[in-house]
Amino acid sequence: MATLALGSGIGRVIGIVAIPVLTRIYTPEDFGVLAVFTALVAILAPLVTLRYVLALPLPRQDGVAMNLLALSTGLMLGLSALIALSLWMGGETLLGLVSMQVLAPWWWLIALGVLGTATYEMLTLWATRRRAYKVIAQTNVTQSLAGTVVKIGLGVLSVQPLGLLLGQVVAQAGGVGRLLRGFLGEFRANWHHISPARLRKVAWKHRGFAIWRVPSQFLMVFSMQAPMFFMAALYDAQTTGQFGLAMMALSMPVAILGQSAGKALYGEASQIFKEEPARVVKMAGEVQVRLLAVALVPAALLFFFGSDLFYFAFGPEWRLAGQFTSLISFAIVFQFSSAPLIQLMNLLKNQSVFLLINILRSAGLAIVFMAGAWLELDAMTVVAWYSAFTTIFYLGISAFIMYEFYRLKARRMAI
Numbered sequence: 001m002a003t004l005a006l007g008s009g010i011g012r013v014i015g016i017v018a019i020p021v022l023t024r025i026y027t028p029e030d031f032g033v034l035a036v037f038t039a040l041v042a043i044l045a046p047l048v049t050l051r052y053v054l055a056l057p058l059p060r061q062d063g064v065a066m067n068l069l070a071l072s073t074g075l076m077l078g079l080s081a082l083i084a085l086s087l088w089m090g091g092e093t094l095l096g097l098v099s100m101q102v103l104a105p106w107w108w109l110i111a112l113g114v115l116g117t118a119t120y121e122m123l124t125l126w127a128t129r130r131r132a133y134k135v136i137a138q139t140n141v142t143q144s145l146a147g148t149v150v151k152i153g154l155g156v157l158s159v160q161p162l163g164l165l166l167g168q169v170v171a172q173a174g175g176v177g178r179l180l181r182g183f184l185g186e187f188r189a190n191w192h193h194i195s196p197a198r199l200r201k202v203a204w205k206h207r208g209f210a211i212w213r214v215p216s217q218f219l220m221v222f223s224m225q226a227p228m229f230f231m232a233a234l235y236d237a238q239t240t241g242q243f244g245l246a247m248m249a250l251s252m253p254v255a256i257l258g259q260s261a262g263k264a265l266y267g268e269a270s271q272i273f274k275e276e277p278a279r280v281v282k283m284a285g286e287v288q289v290r291l292l293a294v295a296l297v298p299a300a301l302l303f304f305f306g307s308d309l310f311y312f313a314f315g316p317e318w319r320l321a322g323q324f325t326s327l328i329s330f331a332i333v334f335q336f337s338s339a340p341l342i343q344l345m346n347l348l349k350n351q352s353v354f355l356l357i358n359i360l361r362s363a364g365l366a367i368v369f370m371a372g373a374w375l376e377l378d379a380m381t382v383v384a385w386y387s388a389f390t391t392i393f394y395l396g397i398s399a400f401i402m403y404e405f406y407r408l409k410a411r412r413m414a415i
Contacts, residue, residue, distance in 0.1 A: 011144030018148040023314040025155035028241030034164040035244025039225035045117035048079040051213035057129040063193030084111035116173025123179035139175025147171025219358030230369035246324035291337040302329040331387040334394035
């Protein structure tokens, strides 16, 4: 976890340092376009592998894992091509259905972002299988550095908002080459294990990921990105950009430690879960407590001083983003601490639970924002409602997951 956090932390520090520069190059409207672009790629990218990629760390035999990798790669290439073709032929109409027609000129970047992000996820999960945390950490740094250079460089040349969008693609997909070079020898050595019969076998054995995790993943990512979509639909581009910067700033701690902790905990727990479930429960509890302790102090600072911090760090036109940050700060704490636990749910092999969780989250968010639209509430009030719902949701999810693992531990001890 420390290795992943160090690499991710350095990468995110680069991103944090760059934000004050970017906010003085690009306008809030440009950041609004970036926020919507990022949200769309985040929704589509996990779906193109039909979530078979999540099973990569689980098989004991490399041959089985290699067939899973080949299956995921084939699905990714085929579905990414389908997305590109659909956007090329009817991008403006399709994007208009979700109030995102502003992205129509950049349809090719959407397809590229989806392909690059999905490829990076797949390779990092193979690295997780190998416990190659140092390699993942190195790619985190190169991703952030390269993406930042592209954003600033193109921004200085007044290539707006393309500079932000292209830099975001680099920041999400950079490091793919490094991972490929690191594992190319393994892929070649295990290539002979791949066969149509084995592909069908692993597809059927892990069909729960496709049946349950695809709709669940869509709802999960949609619910995470839904606030941005709703803000874009309810308010103007400037308000959306302000909210986008607030969410970008608050996602930093989740990305630095929350996701890194999740990858490390999942990688370690998948190796010992069958023999030592009690140890997994202990690890999960310790990680959650430590993440809460880490997050509370910065959350308090943002809650009390968010508006002033954003004013001095990013410029006077970004004070509203600071006010949004103050409202959401403590909700992000519980999202941050629950991130590793959610990944551990893969070990229970009850994929339908993911679907139920994400149905509840999506429905709750829809109610919050639709009520805000119906009552014609201002942006600050709607964001406050969103923060309250998010806090309650992640507290409930953390309690539920820990309860499920304690139940499993009790059953194993009884046997």
